[in-house]
Amino acid sequence: xxxxxxxxxxxxxxxxxFDTRVGAGKMVKEFARKVFPDHWSFLLGExxxxxxxxxxxxxxxxTMFFVPSMTExxxxxxxxxxxxxxxxxxxxxxxTLNMSFHVRGGLLMRQIHHWAALLFMASIVxxxxxxxxxxxxxxxxELNWVVGFTILILGLAAGFTGYSLPDDVLSGNGLxxxxxxxxxIPVIGSYMSFMIFGxxxxxxxIIPRLFTAHILLVPALILALIAVHLVLIVVHKHTQYxxxxxxxxxxxxxxxxxxxxxxxxxxxxxxxxxxxxxxATLAINSVWAYGPYDPSPVGAGAQxxxxxxxxxxxxxxxPGQPEFVIAGYTISLNVLIPAVVIPGLLxxxxxxxxxxxxxxxxxxxxxxxxxxxxxxxxxxxVGVAIxxxxxxxxxxxxxxxxxxxxxxxxxxxxxxxxxxxxxxxVIAFIVTKRLCLALQRRDRELVLHGHETGxxxxxxxxxxxxxxxxxxxxxxxxxxxxxxxxxxxxGPGENERGVARPAYKKAVRRSKLSNxxxxxxVEPVTPSELAASHGHGxxxxxxxxxxxxGLLTNASTRG
Amino acid sequence: MSDLTKSxxxxxxxxxxxxxxxxxxxxxxxxxxxxxxxxxxxxESEAGSKRVERQIVIxxxxxxxxxxxxxxxxxxFPVGVTLGSxxxxxxSIGLGLGVGMLGIGIAAVHWAKALMSDVEQVDERxxxxxxxxxxxxxxxxxxxxxxxxxxxxxxxLKGALVSAVAVAPLAFVVPLVGxxxxxxxxxxxxxxxxxxxxxxxxxxxxxxIRPEQVTIGSVWHVxxxxxxxxxxxxxxxxxAVVLMVRMNxxxxxxxxxxxxxxxxxxxxxxxxxxxxxxxxxxxEQQTHHLLCPCHQSTFDVSDGAKVVFGPAKRxxxxxxxxVDDEGYLVARSDFTEMVGPSTWERERYTDLPVSxxxxxx
Ligand code: HEM
Ligand code: FES
Numbered sequence: 010x011x012x013x014x015x016x017x018x019x020x021x022x023x024x025x026x027f028d029t030r031v032g033a034g035k036m037v038k039e040f041a042r043k044v045f046p047d048h049w050s051f052l053l054g055e056x057x058x059x060x061x062x063x064x065x066x067x068x069x070x071x072t073m074f075f076v077p078s079m080t081e082x083x084x085x086x087x088x089x090x091x092x093x094x095x096x097x098x099x100x101x102x103x104x105t106l107n108m109s110f111h112v113r114g115g116l117l118m119r120q121i122h123h124w125a126a127l128l129f130m131a132s133i134v135x136x137x138x139x140x141x142x143x144x145x146x147x148x149x150x151e152l153n154w155v156v157g158f159t160i161l162i163l164g165l166a167a168g169f170t171g172y173s174l175p176d177d178v179l180s181g182n183g184l185x186x187x188x189x190x191x192x193x194i195p196v197i198g199s200y201m202s203f204m205i206f207g208x209x210x211x212x213x214x215i216i217p218r219l220f221t222a223h224i225l226l227v228p229a230l231i232l233a234l235i236a237v238h239l240v241l242i243v244v245h246k247h248t249q250y251x252x253x254x255x256x257x258x259x260x261x262x263x264x265x266x267x268x269x270x271x272x273x274x275x276x277x278x279x280x281x282x283x284x285x286x287x288x289a290t291l292a293i294n295s296v297w298a299y300g301p302y303d304p305s306p307v308g309a310g311a312q313x314x315x316x317x318x319x320x321x322x323x324x325x326x327x328p329g330q331p332e333f334v335i336a337g338y339t340i341s342l343n344v345l346i347p348a349v350v351i352p353g354l355l356x357x358x359x360x361x362x363x364x365x366x367x368x369x370x371x372x373x374x375x376x377x378x379x380x381x382x383x384x385x386x387x388x389x390x391v392g393v394a395i396x397x398x399x400x401x402x403x404x405x406x407x408x409x410x411x412x413x414x415x416x417x418x419x420x421x422x423x424x425x426x427x428x429x430x431x432x433x434x435v436i437a438f439i440v441t442k443r444l445c446l447a448l449q450r451r452d453r454e455l456v457l458h459g460h461e462t463g464x465x466x467x468x469x470x471x472x473x474x475x476x477x478x479x480x481x482x483x484x485x486x487x488x489x490x491x492x493x494x495x496x497x498x499x500g501p502g503e504n505e506r507g508v509a510r511p512a513y514k515k516a517v518r519r520s521k522l523s524n525x526x527x528x529x530x531v532e533p534v535t536p537s538e539l540a541a542s543h544g545h546g547x548x549x550x551x552x553x554x555x556x557x558x559g560l561l562t563n564a565s566t567r568g
Numbered sequence: 569m570s571d572l573t574k575s576x577x578x579x580x581x582x583x584x585x586x587x588x589x590x591x592x593x594x595x596x597x598x599x600x601x602x603x604x605x606x607x608x609x610x611x612e613s614e615a616g617s618k619r620v621e622r623q624i625v626i627x628x629x630x631x632x633x634x635x636x637x638x639x640x641x642x643x644x645f646p647v648g649v650t651l652g653s654x655x656x657x658x659x660s661i662g663l664g665l666g667v668g669m670l671g672i673g674i675a676a677v678h679w680a681k682a683l684m685s686d687v688e689q690v691d692e693r694x695x696x697x698x699x700x701x702x703x704x705x706x707x708x709x710x711x712x713x714x715x716x717x718x719x720x721x722x723x724x725l726k727g728a729l730v731s732a733v734a735v736a737p738l739a740f741v742v743p744l745v746g747x748x749x750x751x752x753x754x755x756x757x758x759x760x761x762x763x764x765x766x767x768x769x770x771x772x773x774x775x776x777i778r779p780e781q782v783t784i785g786s787v788w789h790v791x792x793x794x795x796x797x798x799x800x801x802x803x804x805x806x807x808a809v810v811l812m813v814r815m816n817x818x819x820x821x822x823x824x825x826x827x828x829x830x831x832x833x834x835x836x837x838x839x840x841x842x843x844x845x846x847x848x849x850x851x852e853q854q855t856h857h858l859l860c861p862c863h864q865s866t867f868d869v870s871d872g873a874k875v876v877f878g879p880a881k882r883x884x885x886x887x888x889x890x891v892d893d894e895g896y897l898v899a900r901s902d903f904t905e906m907v908g909p910s911t912w913e914r915e916r917y918t919d920l921p922v923s924x925x926x927x928x929x
Contacts, residue, residue, distance in 0.1 A: 044691040081801075089648055111648040117662045149696045182846055185806075186862060189844025189909035199754035199911045208750035209757070209803040210845075246693055254602030257589040260691045261602065268684050275676025282670025289662020304806035305771050305789060305839070307847045307861050324844070324879060325863040332881035334915055341910045343879050344844060375586045377693055409864065419864050420877055482600035489597050492590050535595040 045269050046249035046262035050143075053136035055273060058235065059280035060129040064167075065232075067122040068224060074112050075174065076104035077220035079213040090297045098301030101176040101216045105296055121288030126168050128284065130316040133161050137359075141392045143379035145248045146363040148372070153241040156234050158360045163231050168314055170223035175294070176216055181302030183313055184215060186324075193344035211302070250379050251490050253483045257377050312407065322405030323347035326427050355398060362391075369523050371497050383452075384491050386445035387526040393441040394434035401429050442529070449531035452488040456480060456534040457542045493532040497523040586695040602688060610682050620682040624675045631671025638664015758906050758917040760792075760808040762887060767793035768836070768897040771809065776896045782834055787851045788812040790836060792899070807907055809839040809847060810887050812897075813869050815856060821871045829888035831897065836887040837873045840908040841865055843880035858884070882910070 027033035078100040084093045089110035108115035137157060140146055146154035173180045188210045192198045207214030246260050255261045263269060300306075313321060324347045331342035366388065382389040404411065405426040412419045459477035467473050480488075499516045503509050510516075590596075610616040641660025645653050698706070719726060768777050771789040774796045782788060790810040798804060817833040829835075837858070841848045846862035856870035865878030873884035885907050888900035905918045 042689075044689050089651065089654065110654055113642050113645075113647050113657050114661045115647075116654060117658045117665075120658075121662075182862065185846060186844045189841075189846075192909045192911045193844070195912050197912075199757065199913065200749060200752065202911075203749035203752055203754055204745065205748075207748060209800075210806055211802050212750075214750075245696070246691070253600045254688075254690070256599055257587050257591075258693050260693060261688050263686070264689055268680050268686075271676045271680035271684060275673045275680065278669045278673030278676065280673075282666045282668070282673055285662050285666030285669060289659050289666055302802075303772070304802060305791075305809045305847055305849075307849050321863070327879045329843070329865065329875055329879050329881040332910060337915050338912050339910045339914050340912075341881075343881055344909070347879070373586070374589050375695060376589055377587075378589065409861070423864070423877075482597075483603050486597065486600050490590065490599065492592055535593070536597055537595050 040243075041266040042264040043243075043246075044260050044262045044264055045247050046255075046260060048250055050139045051247070052276065053132050053139055055276055056132035056280055057129055057136055059277045060125045060132060060284065061231065061235065062277065063125040063281050063284050064122060064129060065228065067118045067125065068228070070114075070118040071108070071122060072224055074104060074108035074115060075220075076100045077174070077217045079176065079211075079216050093297055093300075096301065099176045099216065101174060102296070102301040105175040105177075109297075117285075117288050119288075120291070120293050121284050122171075123293045124287045124291070125284050126171060127314060127316075128280075130164050130168060130314075133157075133164055134316075137161065138392070138396070141362070142382040142389055143248070143250075144376065144385060144388065145379055147376040148367060149245055149375050150241070150248075151363040151367065153238060153245070154363050155360060156238050156241065158356075160231055160234050160238065162356070163227055163234070165316060167223065167227045167231065168316055170219045170227060172294075172314055172317075173219050174216060174223060175296045176302050177296035178299040178302055178306060179296075179313075181211065181304075182307055183317075184211065185304070190324075190344055190348045193341035193348070195338075195340055195345075211304075246377070248377050248379050251381065251487060253486045255378060257375070260377070312410070315403070318406035319399050319402040320348060320352060320406070322402035322408070322426075323351050325408060326402070326405050326423060326430060328427075351402075355395060358395060366526075368519065369497075369526050370494055371519075371523070372494075378490075380491065381487075383445040383448040385494075386442040386449070386529065389445050390438040390442035394438040397433045397437040398430065401426055401433050405430075446529060446531055453531060453534050456485055456488050457539060489533040489535075491533055493530065494527050495530070496520065496527045586697060587693060602690070605687055608682065608686065611686075617683060620678070624679050624683070627671045627675035627678065631668045631675070634664050634666075634671060635668035636664070638662075638668060640664075754911075754913075755917070757807075757908070757911065757914075760902055760907060761795060761798075761804050762792055762808060762810075762899045762902045764899065764901050765892060766899045767892070768810070768812065768889065768899070769793040769795070777812075778895050779831055779834055779891055779897055782812065782814045782897075784814050784816060784833065785853050786814060787853075789839070789849075807840065810836045811839045811848065811851070811858065812836040812889075813851065813856070815870060819856070819870050823872060826872075826886060826888070828890070829886055829900070831889055831891055834889065834897070835869065836889050836899075837867070837869065837884040838887065838903060838907040839884075841880060842875075842882040842884060843878070843909065845909045848884065 024033065080100045081097055082100055082103050084096050084098055084103055084106065086094050088094065088107070090106065093106055105119070109119060110116070140154065140157070169183070173184055188202055188206065191201045191205060194201055202210065205215065205218075206212040207218070247262075249255050249260055249262070252261075312318070324344070327343050327347040329343045331346065332344075333340050333342065380388075405423070408419060408422045408426065411417065412422055459479040462476050462478050464476040465473055466476055497520050499513075499520045500510075502513045608616075610620045638661050641657060641664055645657035645660060647654050647657050714720065768788075768790045769775060769792065770777060771791045774791070774793065776793060777788065777790070788811070790812045791805060792808050795801060795804055795808065812834060814832075814834045820830065820833060820835065822830060839847050839849065841860040841862065843860065843863055843865050846860050848858050848860040848865070848867065850859040850861055851857075851869070852859065856868060857876065858867040858869050858873065860866075860878065860880070863879050865880035866876045867873040867880075867884050868876050873886065875881060875883060885903045885905050887903055889897055890900050892898045906914045
């Protein structure tokens, strides 16, 4: 290499320094031109990552001025805002006011921090939806799904602990509700409450404890898991959407350097920029409007951050009857069911789904090409059903706002939501699944008949037909490239010698579930079907290859 | 259709090939391969790429100016003087920071999209599984390690190791958890500041209340006299807050054993919701309903504050009241049950006569 300019010389020197010490050359060779596929939906995870970085930066700013103490002070008589002068409050609340009104850029950083927290959670949730509906969680990525899921839970913890720090009326009431939920835990509830608050609610310990969790424990865990998450992405290589030239054996896209360095790096600045502009122009959590925490007042229409609403809604929908006293001990199922059992079930279903689906398909192969959601109708239906349950809980968490806004009675809204919580997911599942099957049928039709051209010709026989333009190979591939998944078949219950097979019962259960998943399906057009449809003439009825019509019986063969 | 017949000769991949997704069916279309690359305008004309370059430079310059503007904003607007100045400071620093970042971001993305090569590249994938030789070597390495450790057939050593490691954390965890709960005296939940003769005071100013001040239909937020300035003010307040209402005695349904708990139509109930503890603060005069804003439990104040709707199960505890010699409203005793959310052992406290001695601790 001939180094000519001083700059190139310096660069060469630096490169040599690192290569001879940490073998940088090998790393650069390995990673610099690694190919990443491109799609807008791959940005969702990036947004989560970048808003986390913004949270770290702005959070560090806030720690310089926030005082995590519940010592009571009187707000100075000459400070802003005027309404708070002389009011008794905790140092935590006073320092929040002080950093908002007396630190240049303090209010800005608080607002960016809060908007970033909302964006962080929103992007995690939508990222997770993308992964779910495209089947990106399939082998070998199940573990990364679990890592991502854990980050979601930790994100809830980060948001909750942060929201509680300013010690205003709203955050104090959030803690009050937490205390009530914790107390309902059988046997140890009261002791758990003492453990959290260091004695009776609210005590003087909770803010310092939340502070440690919020700025150290939770972010450190999130950071570590993000590192694992990213390493696994590199190990697995990114999934890609189906398309011509893309297969399960390759990855098609642009090289990390320079394209992704510029795009992803640039996108960090975009996210930061948007959050900064939001922080500059949109007020959020103006705690001086609520005042310092006091156990007595509470405002109607006060809302927690959106990612907590599902819990609020769950608590609201539950009727009070199931609180029982058994042998002198109280079991508050009216609190435990909505606050622990229902979120527990929904989240467990979410975390365990990849393993369930792997069991149901019996497929042990790796999957690197994403599914179009319509091609997996049952999964898509299950996903929409879980989502519907969450959305109904979120709406129920705003039922007072809905009531005042639409002039309805809270009682009737609550009853409607109670009903919808059970019926909604079922309806959503059925409708979504039907919709997916219909879309698949449309795809088949398109492959078999081609595009409509709007041009009508008349045959000698007097018959009119519309001319259809056949798809090109590239167009067709997207519609026929996927592999049909068929229900697992189980052998007979007895072996050749008439002895009952041991795991037969389990196999039956498995095959039932597999049938639930894959019995209704529309298979992609095969070359012979296409050839046959051409042979029969364009305008004939397409034969549908749906298994419930008994056309397909061959069992799938898999390793 | 030669492609189609060709695909029919593809043998199904071995079950052990983990990357064989999409290759199982015999009768399937072949992958047509990457579409031909389409060139962009900026690839084809020098003028096009010059224009893109100019756009990118303008974005970087905009960012530069905005960032400088943010710093100027920091110095230009004092905070802590007026709300306007706080707003101006927030806005100028924020827009400077935001546009500064956004400019860089948009420029970089535009550069990547419009100027950098957009020729798609292809990498091969390899199965995650290590090959058999590597696996065997890994197993051997572990075996060798285990042999070297001489742990095999030494059950006592194994047992001692596991026990020591299992017990060692206790000396860390016990002090941590043990200290977290303070004195762990959870029976404190049972008692409030109320007791015989404790006067009712207005929340938040602490003014004492005479029954004649309490007009029919009015709602009073009440705290025990002596709460303000007391040692554990917030903890005591969190348990002792009371809501007092006066209604026409004819509208009031009272249990016989509570006949002397009210005073001429004035009733006082704990304001701590029996659901999960929010202050029950919204009173509707016509229906005598008290609504908890948190999850909308609704209590009927004219009928023992029983639950008429929502997730709470139990009625709000009633504070027995009367009037003392000086004509002020006072409590006749503490609440006769635990206020607030249910706990596992709350029944233990119900209807126990509370001795002063017990209360003292
Ligand atoms: C991991 C993701 C995080 C989330 C979701 C999050 C969320 C929040 C939220 C919602 C608030 C309330 C803000 C307000 O007052 O309106 C808050 C406050 C705060 N956060 Fe975070 N945060 C995160 C990470 C961090 C980190 C890493 C730090 C420090 C290095 C930090 C430091 C603070 C401080 C000091 C406050 C209190 C300031 C105040 O209330 O004015 N946060 N956080
Ligand atoms: S706390 Fe009152 S209804 Fe939940």
